Amino acid sequence: MRGGGTHYPRGSGNPSGSGGQRGGYQTHSRGAHHGSADNRDHREKKKRDVIFDLNKYNNQMVRAKFIGGREVIGILKGFDQLLNIVLDEAVEVIHDPDNPGVSNEKQRRVGLVVLRGPSIILVSPTDGSEEIENPFVQA
Secondary structure (H helix, E strand, O other): OHHHOOOOOOOOOOOOOOOOOOOOOOOOOHHHHHHHHHHHHHHHHHHOOOOOOOHHHOOOEEEEEEOOOOEEEEEEEEEOOOOOEEEEEEEEEEOOOOOOOOOOOEEEEEEEEEEOHHHEEEEEEOOOOOOOOOOOOOO
16 A cells, blocks of 8 residues: 555454544444334335326227327327336327317327327326317417
């Protein structure tokens, strides 16, 4: 070592045994100090109710709308806690950007897709719902 100093192996501290002082290592156990609070927090997280549960729509047709106006319809196959969604037999509904209120929609088949959760603004079942005219569009 430089300067002729004594080298102490990692974890052994200095010979005087002062673990918390300069040059030594602290020897407290994380499990004993933090364990009970961490376990309590973990149990509280498990008790939380799911705010939006898509399980009831598994294997059913759903419509997903995105930030920016894109829209996809397909059969819900799966999702995760971030609301990333897997759709099968998916169809992208293409709206006319010049006339958003006019319903001359084109469709493009995209098949099996993964939709990124943070960009989704709406998920709804297609059965039992219908699209109405936008009352705020001026003619």
